[in-house]
Amino acid sequence: MNKKILMTPGPTMVPEEVLEINGRQPMHHRTQEFYELFSGLNLNLKKIFKTKMEVMTLTASGTGAMEASVANLFSKGDKVLFATIGHFGERFYDIAKIYGLDAELLDFGWGNAVDLNVLEDKLKDGDYKALFITQNETSTGVTNDIKAAAETAGKYSIPVIVDAVSSLGGIPLEMDKWGVDVVITCSQKCFMSPPGLSFISLSERAWGMAEKSTLPKYYFDLKKARKGVMKEKPDTPYTPAVSTIMAAKRATDMLLSLGLDNVYKRQEDFGKKVRDYIKDIGLQLFPEECIASNLISAIKVPEDISASDIINYILEKHNILITGGQGRLKGKIIRIGHMGYVTEEMLEKTLNALKEAVLKLKK
Amino acid sequence: MNKKILMTPGPTMVPEEVLEINGRQPMHHRTQEFYELFSGLNLNLKKIFKTKMEVMTLTASGTGAMEASVANLFSKGDKVLFATIGHFGERFYDIAKIYGLDAELLDFGWGNAVDLNVLEDKLKDGDYKALFITQNETSTGVTNDIKAAAETAGKYSIPVIVDAVSSLGGIPLEMDKWGVDVVITCSQKCFMSPPGLSFISLSERAWGMAEKSTLPKYYFDLKKARKGVMKEKPDTPYTPAVSTIMAAKRATDMLLSLGLDNVYKRQEDFGKKVRDYIKDIGLQLFPEECIASNLISAIKVPEDISASDIINYILEKHNILITGGQGRLKGKIIRIGHMGYVTEEMLEKTLNALKEAVLKLKK
Structure with missing residues (x-):
């Protein structure tokens, strides 16, 4: 088997059995078989989101669901805070600015995690309508402590909106228990499915905010999507990506039958394994180890080697795709994704390939 | 082979060879193989849209691209005209209202086509910033004459936005030659692909309008999407539904190798065949024959039979899915879709099943 292995963010x-389903004839979305499928997916989603609330499925990538959270909960001029630690936090802030929110950026710097004391100082004085925060920042390989952040925001009754696009189903997130108001994720990361779907859930408090929002939305109107989900024969307001829904149902079945706690544990092991390995071969992690992601590892590029040479070497010699840095980190880091459907064997192959690349390319 | 046959809108x-591709491991969207795939798809799309302009691919269903046309070209209070003949025309109007456009509804009634004289009277006095019109209204099985409508709007220099969601690639539409400013379509109708993608192209004039638009958009920002398409290594601003893009590339290859003129001719034959057949068995078409769609046939339900009984009979006895009416036509019509990947055999089976159902269910 010399198929390309994606070790990317x-x-x-996608597991073979999920691909097989994706290759089946799509169902029609106004049929009994679809209602049953979608009911099943919705139930799986609630279990993974750890919520009693409805989870809405949007035919759009994660960015679409991020936009949905802004357009559905807020109005022009609403004051909100973005605690950012990298590219995707900044994207979320950009969306809010475009919708005319009074958005404030609390930037902790690329490579850092949110500092809870700094955050608390801001929150207590700010009168914010919401806090936006990223759980796992794939651009820097850093994970924020969402439980603690939600606790902090909770002290001041500030709703919390979490971009869990790359993290949900890979590391713990307990929407209801932690008091998170919006959770956003997508199909193509820890959910082991093809890209094309995003998932979003709102707390009762968030639905209350949605009642007051005056921003325009149609395709991303979450009230309409919720209505579809709550039907006895649940459906979506517009034709969804049926094939991807079929695939995501199967993939979430797999995730749940593995057991979320086992998945979290495996991700912890993978994260530690990567960090130990790169130390052994003389490489350095980009962020501090205590905030490093168990889903994606960002590694500093040694000074005498170029990031693209490492990436190309691993791709050409081993048919494994890892990625480089985005934006200001381009050329400075390489990133190995180890979320979702990654086996021990894939991970070992990747690490061995990395070691080989570094040895060969060193001047 | 007793697989379910979808004869729906x-x-x-989806052809087997397209399904096979949809079942492959998704590519990463920032790789050479994706750039080549996407270049190829973009070239196919230009040929099908019959335009020299870029065609943008959105990970969203057709409604998303409809919303994109509103959010990208207009500003609050812009006066626009919607010539509607059914459910999907009204949906387009609803989107414009939500974005605060000064949208006027020129409703020709469900089952009718746009009357060009009435349209011209409106356009000449109205000072509209655009005319919105549906090419093929699947809710009623009626096709509008877009060439003539564009000519009429052209007399008054009014830009024309065409919902070709269910028609492009099935009946003629020449974007550049006819002077159409925006064309919108999607993956799951005449494009013979799974749902999850929509496609949209803008004329130079429409891009000029986009420069002035002040409505908020992020995920559906067409300027960003265009920038991606125009790159030497073309891509999309956000992770697209890669598997569906892989499938759509193959499906559009098939469409183009069949030859669009041959496809149009086959659709004409299919339309006529259905209309002749239903007359033979004593049923009546819902719209006048001269405006009837060659892509979907709406048929009046005989007074002594229920629509759902017919639909269920055909589904249960023959495993063929046809659909009923939407909204105000619920229970009054049945609809047989014969667009996209439909063989002579499938069509004949469906017509025979319909005849059988009507005979059996008649009281």
Whole structure:
């Protein structure tokens, strides 16, 4: 088997049995078989989101669901805070600015995690309508402590909106228990499915905010999507990506039958394994180890080697795709994704390939 | 082979070879193989749209691209005209209202086509910034004459936005030659692909309008999407539905190798065949024959039979899915889709099943 292995921030590898379903004739979305499928998916989603609330499925990538959270909960001029630690946090902030929110950026710097004391100082004085925060920042390989952040925001009754695009189903996130108001994720990361779907859930408090929002939305109107989900024969307001829904149902079945706690544990092991390995071969992690992601590892590029040479070497010699840095980190880091459908064997192959690349390319 | 046959307004049947590709491991969207795939798809799309302009691919269903046309070209209060003949025309109007456009509805009634004289009277006095019109209204089985409508609007220099969601690639539409400013379509109708993608192209004039638009958009920002398409290594601003793009590339290859003129001719034959057949068995077409769609046939339900009984009979006895009426036509019509990947055999089976159902169910 010399198929390309994706060790990227997503799309990630899709298991053969999920691919097989994706290759079936799509169902019609106004049929009994679809209602049953979608009911099943919705139930799986609630279990993964750890919520009693409805989870809405949007035919759009994660960015679409991020936009949906802005357009559905807020109005022009609403004051909100973005605690950012990298590219995707900044994207979320950009969306809010475009919708005319009074958005404030609390930038902790690329490579850092959110500092809870700094955050608390801001929150207590700010009168914000919401806090936006990224759980796992794939651009820097850093994970924020969402439980603690939600607790902090909770002290001041500030709703919390979490971009869990690359993290949900890979590391713990308990929407209801932690008091998170909006959770956003997508199909092509820890969900082991092809790209094309995003998932979003709102707390009762968030639905209350949605009642007051005056921003325009149609395709991303979450009230309409919720209505579809709540039907006895649940459906979506517009034709969804049926094939991807079929695939995501199967993939979430797999995730749940593995057991979320086992998945979290495996991701912890993978994260530690990568960090130990790169130390052994003389490489350095980009962020501090205590905030490093168990889903994606960002590694500093040694001074005498170029990032693209490492990436190309691993791709050409081993048919494994890892990625480089985005934006200001371009050329400075390489990133190995190890979320979703990654086996021990894939991970070992990747690490061995990295070691080989570094040895060969060193001047 | 007793697989379910979809004779619906979409999702329509997907050919086996397209399904096979949809079942492959998704590519990563920032790789050479994706750039080549996407270049190829973009070239195919230009040929099908019959335009020299870029065609943008959105990960969203057709409604998303409809919203994109509104959010990208207009500003609050812009006066626009919607010539509607059914459900999907009204949906387009609803989108414009939500974005605060000064949208006027020129409703020709469900079952009718746009009357060009009435349209011209409106256009000449109205000072509209655009005319919105549906090419093929699947809710009623009626096709509008877009060439003539564009000519009429052209006399008054009014830009024309065409919802060709269910028609492009099935009946003629020449974007550049006819002077159409925006064309919108999707993957799951005449494009013979799974649902999840929509496609949109803008004329130079429409891009000029986009420069002035002040409505908020992020995920559906067409300027960003265009920038991606125009790159030497073309891509999309956000992770697209890669598997569906892989499938759509193959499906559009098939469409173009069949030859669009041959496809149009086959659709004409199919339309006529259905209309002749239903007359023979004593049923009546819902619209006048001269405006009837060659892509989907809406048939009046005989007074002594229920629509759902016919639909269920055909589904249960023959495993063929046809659909009923939407909204105000619920229970009054049945609809047979014959667009996209439909063979002579499928069509004949469906017509025979319909005849059988009507005979059996007659009281």
